[in-house]
Amino acid sequence: MTFDVVGTLIDFEGGITGALAAIGREAGVAVDAEAALAHYRAARYMPEALRFPDDLSRVYGVIAPKLGLPTDARYGEQLLASVPGWKAFPDAPDALARLATRYRLIAMTNARRWAFEHFNRALGNPFYAAFTADDTGTEKPDPAFFEQVFAFVEKDGGTRGQILHVAQSQYHDIGISRKLGLTNCWIQRRHAQPGYGGTIEPESFTVPDFHFTSMAGLADAVESNRAA
CATH class of the missing domain: 1.10.150 (DNA polymerase; domain 1)
Known part of the structure; x- marks a missing residue:
């Protein structure tokens, strides 16, 4: 993931x-x-x-x-x-810990590495690997950011077809992940609020493969599916 x-x-x-x-x-x-x-x-x-x-x-x-x-x-x-001092969403650390028991988790952030290190600690250090704007030299939604992650996954023995990309931003993540052929999951953090808040509005809305309003919802669904 x-x-x-x-x-x-x-x-x-x-x-x-x-x-x-x-x-x-x-x-x-x-x-x-x-x-x-x-x-x-x-x-x-x-x-x-x-x-x-x-x-x-x-x-x-x-x-x-x-x-x-x-x-x-x-x-x-x-x-x-x-x-x-920015906080993790309350559901995020536990959900990531649960998902990490089943999947390799890779962070993809437009933040610089120094900031990501703080965020990673707030989340409980759940990631197998992490890519920041400092590492890639670019920012999402640039396909080049994703391609560097694909190269890492493939070198690690996986394929892009095995990736589930999880994000809240339609503009930075959901739209471009669809264009690149990834399975994606939209975490709609602003489901109870109108508009796009601090995130740029996309030119068009992309219907995701999976849709939850929290990370807890995603983790619950994964566990339910595995138990079925």
């Missing part, structure tokens, strides 16, 4: 909005979480964007005036410094 990390396993939206809310409390400004995510999404995908999450300090400078927050550079650094 290959996994997106940020947004699927790690609650990056909660991490960002929590950090912005803390800045807002200090400045006496109430921050609307959904508005903040919409501004974040637009800023994050500007042409001058840097690697994630290093780009957060630049992003803050773009979105702070729109949210009525102070624009001092130190607050952008404060947002970036929040990354090591």
Whole structure:
């Protein structure tokens, strides 16, 4: 199984909005979480964007005036410094531990390696292997990212046909995994909320092979299928 990390396993939206809310409390400004995510999404995908999450300090400078927050550079650094404390979704560590008893788990993240190391610890270090933007030199949905993972899997004795790709982002993962012929599983983290939050909206929606609203749902289904 290959996994997106940020947004699927790690609650990056909660991490960002929590950090912005803390800045807002200090400045006496109430921050609307959904508005903040919409501004974040637009800023994050500007042409001058840097690697994630290093780009957060630049992003803050773009979105702070729109949210009525102070624009001092130190607050952008404060947002970036929040990354090591971002939480795993409550269901993710247990679900990954359960899945790891049956499958080799491979992380595929657009985050830089330093950030992934924090996320991996928060998740209980469940991965057999991990590919970050630092390792691949590119970001999903670039097919080249996936091809490097395929090469690793094939060198390890597997095939791409054996992979189940698990992710929440239609744009970064589900659409491109379908085009590359993978079986995929959409973890719809925002099932109780409208829109795409902090993740870029895809040009078109891809119906996944499997669909759950949590990692626990996926792990339960795997165990039920094995017991049948």
